[in-house]
Amino acid sequence: MGLRLIPFSNTNTAQKTVVRVAEARLPTETGEFRIIGFRSLTSAEEFVALVRGELRPNRPTLVRIHSQCMTGDVFGSLKCDCGRQLEAAMKLIEQEGHGAIVYQQQEGRGIGIINKIRAYALQDEGADTIEANERLGFAADMRSYEQCAEILLELGLRAVRVMSDNPAKIRAIRHAGLHVIERVPLAVETHEFFAGYLKTKKEKMGHLVSVA
Numbered sequence: 001m002g003l004r005l006i007p008f009s010n011t012n013t014a015q016k017t018v019v020r021v022a023e024a025r026l027p028t029e030t031g032e033f034r035i036i037g038f039r040s041l042t043s044a045e046e047f048v049a050l051v052r053g054e055l056r057p058n059r060p061t062l063v064r065i066h067s068q069c070m071t072g073d074v075f076g077s078l079k080c081d082c083g084r085q086l087e088a089a090m091k092l093i094e095q096e097g098h099g100a101i102v103y104q105q106q107e108g109r110g111i112g113i114i115n116k117i118r119a120y121a122l123q124d125e126g127a128d129t130i131e132a133n134e135r136l137g138f139a140a141d142m143r144s145y146e147q148c149a150e151i152l153l154e155l156g157l158r159a160v161r162v163m164s165d166n167p168a169k170i171r172a173i174r175h176a177g178l179h180v181i182e183r184v185p186l187a188v189e190t191h192e193f194f195a196g197y198l199k200t201k202k203e204k205m206g207h208l209v210s211v212a
């Protein structure tokens with residue numbers, strides 16, 4: 001197929017902490033992608049990159065670090081906008097003809113699916129998304145994005161247009177040595193069920209939430 005991935009040339013001195021282990025075609029309802037599996041060299045974490053088209057270091061490329069959300073991505077939950085954001089990101093990349101999504105398997109902002117369900121139970125009783133995590137003894141957000149950013153470098157990218165509302169993700173991408181050309185807001189339709197969740201993300205977590 002037309003996809004040629006540029007070999008990783010290590011221009012900084014940082015130690016490599018992820019390794020590419022498998023790659024295959026992935027035709028989807030949105031378009032033709034390649035799916036690439038990565039493993040962390042420092043933990044048991046696995047990552048998946050969804051890549052469309054040819055990635056070139058000198059061309060600003062649409063990217064997203066998407067944090068796994070089983071309830072939103074798989075079941076179409078209305079408690080959050082994750083599934084809609086993933087769909088919007090895939091569509092934008094398909095329209096552009098090239099781009100990459102790193103899918104980070106850290107469910108529930110890093111607390112795991114069981115604890116996320118427990119947090120939802122607390123939300124059923126009136127807690128917001130942050131209060132629920134804190135009442136379960138977790139930080140509001142347990143995720144880190146360094147290795148996701150490293151994967152973007154490993155894919156051969158150097159200049160990126162980041163589809164994210166999360167400043168921490170953009171910082172991690174910059175810190176990895178990538179040039180962030182712009183932030184591309186993913187305007188997802190707001191819905192009465194997750195309007196409160198978006199408000200909390202914006203007011204308590206510093207997300208740059210933009211809704212259509």
Ligand SMILES: [Zn+2]
Nearest residue numbers: 069072080082
């Ligand atoms: Zn979600």
